[in-house]
Amino acid sequence: MDSVFSDTDTSCDLFPHTDDEDSVRGSSMRGASPPPDQPQQQKKRRRGRGRSDVSAQVVKKSRRLKANDRERNRMHNLNDALDALRGVLPAFPDETKLTKIETLRFAHNYIWALSETIRIADLQAGRGGEPPPLRPAPSPASDGSAGRCWSSGGSSSSSSPAYCASSPGSPAAPDDLLPRDALFGFRSFEKNVLLHLFVSQFVFYS
DNA sequence: TAGGCCATCTGGTCCT
């Protein structure tokens, strides 16, 4: 953060390679034709062209700096939105901040858990009795981008339907209440939150 | 020290 601006200044001075115009930057960059050790005759021409090149470079640099600034603000907005998402996710105070990918994955599963809870509650309110079986977790492989994220953990989440096999009427092991995919790769507290969601559901509706 | 995460820069592409 603090070093950002200094970085900006230095990096922008570099401007490594930008098309034909950039080949004129600096005294040793007169393009391919004349080597650095030019005779003094060409100094005049160099000067004349140098001014326009310099002004063009100033414009380019100014545009780049503005683009950098916009990009920085864009990423800050993205991070703000991510922070807001972290804010609405259940968390324990002693836990470290979720990483970006963890936040997205946890939000994905949390939404799924909430919607499953509502669905089961509605079903039970309608007809009573035992809780219906859980539906499979939303397949992250259904869309390409999410699938990449989930498969990065090494689990074959895309192929397994990940149904809950245990009898909902006797949730002896809460782990069985959630599809494996829903818990894969999460920290303990995230796992606990999701489990709590389902355990409480069985407390309320059974 | 290696690996993970992050912020930033940068050039390309698409859209308005």
Next chain:
DNA sequence: AGGACCAGATGGCCTA
């Protein structure tokens, strides 16, 4: 033309 979006590259910081 200018801005938004994206992905790759790079370097810093932190942790196991």
